[in-house]
Amino acid sequence: SVPLAYKMAIDEPLKMDSLSLAERDQQAKREQGVTETSPMRLRMEKFIKEQQREIVKALEKVDGTKFRVDEWQRKEGGGGITCCLQDGKVFEKAGVGVSVVYGTLPKPAIMKMSANHKNIIEEDGQIPESLEFFAAGLSLIVHPKNPMAPTVHLNYRYFETAKPDGTSGTWWFGGGSDLTPNYLFDEDAVQFHRDLKEVCDKHNKDYFPKFKKWCDEYFYNKHRGESRGIGGIFFDDLDETVSDKENIFAFIQDSLKSFIPTYTSIVNRRKDMPFTPEEKDWQQVRRGRYVEFNLVHDRGTSFGLNTPGARVESILMSMPLTASWKYMHEPEPGSREARLVEVLQNPKEWV
């Protein structure tokens, strides 16, 4: 038979190196399925795809309209599923997207990442010339028709680089969820934050205060001097310096699963409330501010739009169906509209 040394030197490594990370993952899924012992890449992908189906089902039940479902492939590896409901009974636009990306990071991107993730640098202090990476995430935006019902956004994501032997190198999770009402109902704001705090507290008492603050800072329409919405949680770079991978994944799972009960409860309370044409107009102006944040300040959107070959329709699914810009539009002092703006200018602690 073939000597082991020969096999190791020629056969095995060649077999290993000739397959990309994407191909190895495809093979593993085909041959072994995805279990609790699979790499986190496959577990995260499976989890967010399950959650996408659950969320789509739950929103379809609220609206009474089916989502359109588009599956797409990236020629560099990976792909995604984009689910969109447009001009429904309850929702003006609801988008739930999953994307899974395999690719190669060039040296400058690795250098940038090393600022927040020291262990991306090799043991000898060198920055690798290139690294294979994996990124998977679920993103969601729901814009209801009724101006009393708030817009909601959510995103949970996992990133990792591969070592040459295919085992995972640097990794982290990110995510969060935030609420953007046109009219402020304290009951909704409190429920939204209380539910998130409950999930956070179960995992780490420091999470909620830290991630609420991060959310207020991130979703800030700097040029308007106001927040996009009334907060929620936002976090990035959750890695081994914060907790171990299993614990963080458990937190991600609990957070994402908490979305349906919270939001369906809020939207069911608001979707049939009466409103005036003036209140609809105010919603349209607020939608314009949402567009401004997403196109001017959101790092995810600008990264996506600047990525060659990105699926633009999936990225801009976040845009509302309709929006409006009125010159010098200011709410009347003391009005409900003015109260919202006041809170957006001075973020509140709701729990």
Added chain:
Amino acid sequence: SVPLAYKMAIDEPLKMDSLSLAERDQQAKREQGVTETSPMRLRMEKFIKEQQREIVKALEKVDGTKFRVDEWQRKEGGGGITCCLQDGKVFEKAGVGVSVVYGTLPKPAIMKMSANHKNIIEEDGQIPESLEFFAAGLSLIVHPKNPMAPTVHLNYRYFETAKPDGTSGTWWFGGGSDLTPNYLFDEDAVQFHRDLKEVCDKHNKDYFPKFKKWCDEYFYNKHRGESRGIGGIFFDDLDETVSDKENIFAFIQDSLKSFIPTYTSIVNRRKDMPFTPEEKDWQQVRRGRYVEFNLVHDRGTSFGLNTPGARVESILMSMPLTASWKYMHEPEPGSREARLVEVLQNPKEWV
């Protein structure tokens, strides 16, 4: 009497240095008015303010509605006049703004400018620590209600730095005008370009082909793979390497003055044409693309929004009153909508 050397060392320079460029210009306007021998700063300001009044008058005549006029001051020096007509009979939104800015450029900004303007560097090869500057411009965007009538944008501007003795240092003009129809009428596109070509050719036969190409390249919605509109002219950095100041100013004056006859002729042809609700919807989708260009790619807008203390309502006056985003919206093959997109993807020479 006081010795001359003492006077020169103490009195005159002190008097000179104690006044900023903005203050010296204020004084000159007050004491001497603005004539053909005044500094270009004052002549350009006077000219664009006159043109603003003319354009507002002409658009008010087309619409039958008066503009709202806001005058505002910058505490750092300068200010502007913003004229806006919203929800008129013919125009959904028309904004005509003049801004005049005095300020100080820090060294990094001077270094950046030196790439295109070598003479900003001092004779000894040094880059100055800071420089006083002046910038003035007129900007205009008109979004008509009727989907058959095209949106138009125009901007003419002048920039200069001041030498320590108050005379003008580095200077340049920029500007242009471009048309964005929702439905393509070759007659309009040809007229728009022919009128601009006529003005350009009068001054320099190279201008039109060069500036038309520049326009197609600048107003390009990269992430969509299409131009914002069907072209026009765009130029920047017109300085002494191109022609002398008087000649360029004469070109700027002729270009800006050509706007009213061209656009009123086009809009009067289109403003009362019949249209269907589907054609109105298409206009709304095209408005969304306009918003995308302005918020994602336009350097002027992003510069403005990132300038502390900028008047955001004047910058975002360019936003349409209403816009729409539809997931995966594609015009039917062979339709008029498809023909527009085809031309946006493959810019045409119209004259």
